[in-house]
Amino acid sequence: MPSGTLLGQALISGVLAGGMYGLLALGLSLSWGLLRLVNLSHFALAFLAAYLTYELGTTYHVAPWWAAAMVVPVMLMIGLAQHWLFDRFKVNELASLLITFSFAVILEVAIQLYWTADYRRFETHYSTMSIKVGAFYIPVLELALCMVAGVLAWGTWLWLRKTYVGKALRAAAEDADIAAAYGVDHKKLAYLLSGMGAAYAAIAGTFIALIATLAPAQIWAWLGVVFAVVIIGRLGNPLGALLAGMLIGASESIAMAIFAPAWAPVVSFSVLIAILLWDPEWL
Amino acid sequence: MADLLSVENLSAGYGRAVVLSDVAFALGEGEALAVLGRNGVGKTTLLDTLVGVTRRFAGSIALGGREVGTLAPEMRAGLGVGWVPQERNIFRSLSVEENLTAVARPGPWTIERVFGLFPRLKERARQSGGSLSGGEQQMLAIGRALATNPRLLLLDEPTEGLAPIIVQELLAALTRLLREEKLAAIIVEQHAQKILPITQRALILERGRIVHQSESAALLADPAPLERFLGVTGR
Amino acid sequence: MNHRMGAWRRRHVLGGFVGLAALGAPAIVRAAPSGAPVRVGGTLSLTGFLAQTAIIHKIAAEIMVEDINSRNGFIGRPVEYIMLDDQSKPDVARSLYEKLITVDKVDLIMGPYATAPILAAMGVAQRYGKVMIQSSMGIPHLQTYDMAFPATPFGPEPDKTYPNVILDAMASLPTPPKSMVIVTSKFPSAQFMAKGMRLEAEKRGVKVPLYLEYEAGNRDFGAIAARVKEANADFLWVGSLGLESNQLLEALRKLDYTPKTSFHLYPAPGPLALSPDGNLVWCSTFLEPDEPFMSRPGMKKIAELYKERATKANLPYAIIDAQAAGMVAAWQILEAGVNGAKSLEDKQIAAWLKKNVVTTVYGPTKFDGLYNHGEPAQLIRQVQDKKWKVVWPKQFVAPGVKLIAT
Ligand SMILES: Nc1ncnc2c1ncn2[C@@H]1O[C@H](COP(=O)(O)OP(=O)(O)O)[C@@H](O)[C@H]1O
Numbered sequence: 016m017p018s019g020t021l022l023g024q025a026l027i028s029g030v031l032a033g034g035m036y037g038l039l040a041l042g043l044s045l046s047w048g049l050l051r052l053v054n055l056s057h058f059a060l061a062f063l064a065a066y067l068t069y070e071l072g073t074t075y076h077v078a079p080w081w082a083a084a085m086v087v088p089v090m091l092m093i094g095l096a097q098h099w100l101f102d103r104f105k106v107n108e109l110a111s112l113l114i115t116f117s118f119a120v121i122l123e124v125a126i127q128l129y130w131t132a133d134y135r136r137f138e139t140h141y142s143t144m145s146i147k148v149g150a151f152y153i154p155v156l157e158l159a160l161c162m163v164a165g166v167l168a169w170g171t172w173l174w175l176r177k178t179y180v181g182k183a184l185r186a187a188a189e190d191a192d193i194a195a196a197y198g199v200d201h202k203k204l205a206y207l208l209s210g211m212g213a214a215y216a217a218i219a220g221t222f223i224a225l226i227a228t229l230a231p232a233q234i235w236a237w238l239g240v241v242f243a244v245v246i247i248g249r250l251g252n253p254l255g256a257l258l259a260g261m262l263i264g265a266s267e268s269i270a271m272a273i274f275a276p277a278w279a280p281v282v283s284f285s286v287l288i289a290i291l292l293w294d295p296e297w298l
Numbered sequence: 299m300a301d302l303l304s305v306e307n308l309s310a311g312y313g314r315a316v317v318l319s320d321v322a323f324a325l326g327e328g329e330a331l332a333v334l335g336r337n338g339v340g341k342t343t344l345l346d347t348l349v350g351v352t353r354r355f356a357g358s359i360a361l362g363g364r365e366v367g368t369l370a371p372e373m374r375a376g377l378g379v380g381w382v383p384q385e386r387n388i389f390r391s392l393s394v395e396e397n398l399t400a401v402a403r404p405g406p407w408t409i410e411r412v413f414g415l416f417p418r419l420k421e422r423a424r425q426s427g428g429s430l431s432g433g434e435q436q437m438l439a440i441g442r443a444l445a446t447n448p449r450l451l452l453l454d455e456p457t458e459g460l461a462p463i464i465v466q467e468l469l470a471a472l473t474r475l476l477r478e479e480k481l482a483a484i485i486v487e488q489h490a491q492k493i494l495p496i497t498q499r500a501l502i503l504e505r506g507r508i509v510h511q512s513e514s515a516a517l518l519a520d521p522a523p524l525e526r527f528l529g530v531t532g533r
Numbered sequence: 534m535n536h537r538m539g540a541w542r543r544r545h546v547l548g549g550f551v552g553l554a555a556l557g558a559p560a561i562v563r564a565a566p567s568g569a570p571v572r573v574g575g576t577l578s579l580t581g582f583l584a585q586t587a588i589i590h591k592i593a594a595e596i597m598v599e600d601i602n603s604r605n606g607f608i609g610r611p612v613e614y615i616m617l618d619d620q621s622k623p624d625v626a627r628s629l630y631e632k633l634i635t636v637d638k639v640d641l642i643m644g645p646y647a648t649a650p651i652l653a654a655m656g657v658a659q660r661y662g663k664v665m666i667q668s669s670m671g672i673p674h675l676q677t678y679d680m681a682f683p684a685t686p687f688g689p690e691p692d693k694t695y696p697n698v699i700l701d702a703m704a705s706l707p708t709p710p711k712s713m714v715i716v717t718s719k720f721p722s723a724q725f726m727a728k729g730m731r732l733e734a735e736k737r738g739v740k741v742p743l744y745l746e747y748e749a750g751n752r753d754f755g756a757i758a759a760r761v762k763e764a765n766a767d768f769l770w771v772g773s774l775g776l777e778s779n780q781l782l783e784a785l786r787k788l789d790y791t792p793k794t795s796f797h798l799y800p801a802p803g804p805l806a807l808s809p810d811g812n813l814v815w816c817s818t819f820l821e822p823d824e825p826f827m828s829r830p831g832m833k834k835i836a837e838l839y840k841e842r843a844t845k846a847n848l849p850y851a852i853i854d855a856q857a858a859g860m861v862a863a864w865q866i867l868e869a870g871v872n873g874a875k876s877l878e879d880k881q882i883a884a885w886l887k888k889n890v891v892t893t894v895y896g897p898t899k900f901d902g903l904y905n906h907g908e909p910a911q912l913i914r915q916v917q918d919k920k921w922k923v924v925w926p927k928q929f930v931a932p933g934v935k936l937i938a939t
C-alpha cells in the first residue's frame with residue numbers, strides 16, 4: 016500500500032491537473048450545452064493561443080499575462096468569425112462536429128506550417144516552482160490555473176443564473192423558438208457565447224503554453240478526457256465542468272499512484288460509464 | 299387608426315399547406331376577442347401566425363398601426379405581442395422565477411404582480427418549471443407572457459385538460475386581467491360559455507375561414523351560430 | 534501530383550477546404566546524372582503524432598538524394614524520391630506503399646520511420662518482393678522479411694546488449710548505482726528495452742525497486758513523479774518518447790526532487806538538452822556531430838547542409854543527430870546496394886547487401902546476422918552545457934570529453 020505522503024501528493028497533483036481539464040471543458044460545455052454546437056476546434060484554438068503566447072514570450076519577451084491580454088481578444092474575434100459561419104450555414108449539432116473537426120485539422124496544419132511539427136517549450140522560471148505545505152508540494156502554475164479556472168467557472172455559473180442574458184441563454188438552449196417568441200434574441204446571445212468560449216480557450220491556451228510542451232498533434236491529446244469531463248459535469252454547467260475535471264484528474268492520479276500508471280487513460284471513461292450507469296439526478 | 303390590432307386578408311399555413319384563408323378582423327385597445335371553432339379549424343394557426351411562427355402567405359397584421367407581419371417573432375414580442383401557447387412550452391430546466399425573469403421587460407407587470415395574480419407560483423418560485431402540475435404550468439405560461447408586459451395577450455385554450463377547480467382559478471384570474479386590468483386579449487376556446495361572458499367580441503372559425511363575427515353578448519343571447527358551427531348549445 | 538491526393542482524401546472530404554493540397558506536393562528532387570530517373574518511393578509521417586521527427590527525416594533524405602545525384606546517381610541514372618505523407622497511420626502507410634508499387638510503379642522503395650509504419654510497409658514490400666531499408670525499427674526481431682535491411686546498428690538483440698552498455702557505464706562511476714527505478718512508456722519499442730533493462734540489471738545485482746509502465750500519450754506525470762521520488766533509487770531509467778522525459782523531470786522538480794542520475798531512451802533531443810532539467814542526463818544514441826563520427830565519409834558536409842536546412846525550416850534544434858543519421862545511412866545503403874549490384878533488381882541488391890560491408894555514417898555496417906542485423910553500436914550520450922556528448926563506450930568519446938558523474 017502506498018504511503019500517505021504519496022497518496023496525498025498524487026491527489027494534489029491530480030486535482031490540479033484536473034483543473035486544466037476543467038478549464039478546457041468550460042468553453043466546450045457552454046457551446047455544446049447552450050448552443051448545441053460541439054466545437055472540436057476549441058482544442059485547436061487553445062493551442063493556437065498557446066503558440067501565440069509562446070511566440071510572444073520567446074521572441075518578444077512578453078510576460079504571459081500580457082500575452083494573455085493580447086491573445087484573448089484575438090481568439091474572441093476568431094470565435095465570433097467562426098460563429099458567423101455556423102449562423103450563416105445554419106449548422107446543427109452533428110454538422111458542427113464535422114465542421115469544427117475540419118477547422119481544427121486546418122488549424123493544426125497551419126500551426127505546423129508556421130511553428131513546424133517540432134516540440135516547442137516556453138521555459139519560464141516559475142514553470143517548476145512549487146510551494147511546500149507540510150510534506151506536500153503544490154506547483155505554483157497549476158495552482159494559478161486552478162484559481163483562474165475556479166473564478167471563471169464560478170463567474171460564468173453566476174452569470175448564467177443571475178443575469179437576464181444568462182437566463183435568456185438557458186431558456187433559448189431549451190427551446191430557441193419559444194424563447195424567440197418571448198423576445199429573446201438568440202442569435203445575438205449565441206455570438207456572445209461563442210466569443211466567450213473562444214476567450215476561455217485562449218486563457219486555457221496561455222496555461223498550456225506555460226505548463227505543457229507544444230506540438231501540433233498535441234491538439235488532440237485532451238480530446239477524449241475533456242469530452243468525458245464535459246458530459247460528467249453536465250452540458251452547459253460551468254461549475255460542473257470544473258468539478259468533473261478535478262474529479263477525473265484526481266481519479267487518474269490516484270489510479271497511477273496505487274495501481275499502474277498505464278491505467279490512467281481508462282479511468283476517465285470508467286468514471287464516465289459508471290456515472291452514466293448510475294444516472295444520478297444531477298446528470 | 300384607433301385599432302390596436304388590425305388583421306386583413308390574412309392567409310397562412312405550414313410549408314405549402316394553406317390553413318387560414320382570407321382572415322380579417324380588428325381589435326381595439328382594452329378589448330378581448332374570443333376565437334371559437336371545432337378542433338383543427340385553424341385557431342392555433344391564427345394565434346401562431348400573429349406570433350410569427352407559421353408561414354404567412356398573404357395579408358397584413360398591424361399592431362398599433364405598425365405592420366408586424368414581416369417581422370421575426372422576437373421583434374413582435376418586443377412590440378408587445380404576449381403569447382400563451384397551447385402546449386404551454388414553459389422552460390422546464392429553468393426555475394419558476396427564472397421562467398419569468400428570463401423574458402421580463404419593464405412595465406406594470408412586475409414579477410411580484412405576477413405572483414400576486416398566481417400565489418401558487420410564488421410558493422413554487424424556486425422549483426424547476428418541469429416539476430409543476432399542468433395547472434401550475436398554465437399559470438406560469440400566462441405569468442411568463444405577462445412578464446413581457448404585452449400590449450396584446452394571446453391565449454390558446456388556457457383551460458384545456460385541467461381539473462375543474464383549476465379551471466375556476468384560471469378563469470377568475472383571466473376575468474381580473476380582462477375586466478380590471480383592461481388587457482387586450484385574444485382567447486382561443488372550445489367551450490364558448492366559459493369565455494363569452496368575459497370577452498367583448500367573438501369570432502367563429504370553420505376550415506380556416508371566419509364564418510361568424512359578432513359581439514360576445516349577441517352570441518350569448520342567440521346561440522344559433524354556436525349550435526351550427528360548434529355543434530353545441532351553450533352548456 | 535495526383536498520387537498525393539490519396540493520402541489527403543480523408544481530410545479533404547471532412548474539411549472540404551482547399552489549401553491543404555498546397556501543403557506538401559510530393560517532394561521530387563532531381564539532379565546531375567543522365568537518363569531516365571530511378572524512382573524511389575516512400576512515405577514519411579509528415580502529419581499526425583509522429584510528425585515531430587518527420588521533418589528531420591525529410592531534410593536528411595533530401596540532402597542524401599542531392600548528394601547521390603551529385604555523384605553517380607543510381608547506376609548512372611538520376612534518383613527521384615517520391616515522398617508521401619502516411620499521417621503517422623500504419624494503414625495509410627500500407628495503402629500508400631501498395632499504390633507506389635502498383636500504380637506509380639516506382640523502381641525501388643525507401644522505408645518509412647517508426648516501428649508501426651515500418652511493419653505496415655514491410656508487409657507490402659514482402660508481397661511484391663521489394664528491398665526495404667528502414668532506419669528506425671527498435672525491435673529487430675519483428676523484422677522478419679529477408680529483404681528488409683536495418684540502417685541503424687541496433688544489433689539483433691538490443692534488449693540484451695544495450696542494457697549492458699548502460700550497466701557498464703554505471704559501473705564506471707565513482708559510486709556505482711545499486712538500485713534503479715524503471716519508468717517506461719508502453720510504446721512497443723520502449724517497453725521492449727525496459728523489460729530487457731530490468732532483466733539485465735537484476736542479473737548484474739542492481740536492484741529494481743520500482744518498475745512502472747505508462748500509456749503512450751500520458752498527460753500528467755505528477756503521480757508517477759511522486760512514486761519515483763518515494764522509491765528514491767540511485768538511478769532512474771526512463772523509456773520515454775518525445776517529450777515524456779521533460780514532463781517527468783519537470784514533475785519531479787515540482788516535488789523538489791532531482792534524480793541522482795537518469796537515462797532517457799528516445800526523448801526529443803533538442804528540448805531535453807535545452808531544458809534546465811536536462812543537465813547531465815544520459816540518453817541513447819548512435820552518433821553525434823563530433824569526433825570520431827565527423828571523420829566518417831561525407832559526414833561533415835551532410836552535417837553542415839543539415840544545419841543550414843533545419844535552421845531554414847525553423848527547427849529549434851538544428852543539429853544533425855542519430856535520427857537524421859538513420860535516414861542518411863538508409864540512403865547510403867541503398868546507394869551502395871544498387872551500385873554494388875549494378876542493378877535495380879531487388880533480389881540482386883539484397884544478395885549484394887548480405888555479402889558486403891557498407892560504410893555509412895554509422896561506420897562499417899554488415900547485414901549477415903540474425904534479422905539481417907550486424908554488430909550493435911548503440912551508445913550513450915550526456916547533456917553537457919546544453920549539448921549532447923557521446924560519453925560511452927570509451928572508444929567513441931571525443932578527445933577531452935568524459936562521462937560526468939552526478
Ligand atoms: N405544424 C403543422 N404542420 C402542418 N400542418 C399543421 C401543423 N399544425 C397544424 N396543422 C394543420 O392545420 C390545421 C389547423 O390546425 P390548428 O390550427 O392546430 O387547429 P385548432 O387549433 O383549431 O385545433 C389542421 O388541419 C392541422 O392538421
Ligand SMILES: [Mg+2]
Pocket residue numbers: 341342343384
Ligand atoms: Mg389548437
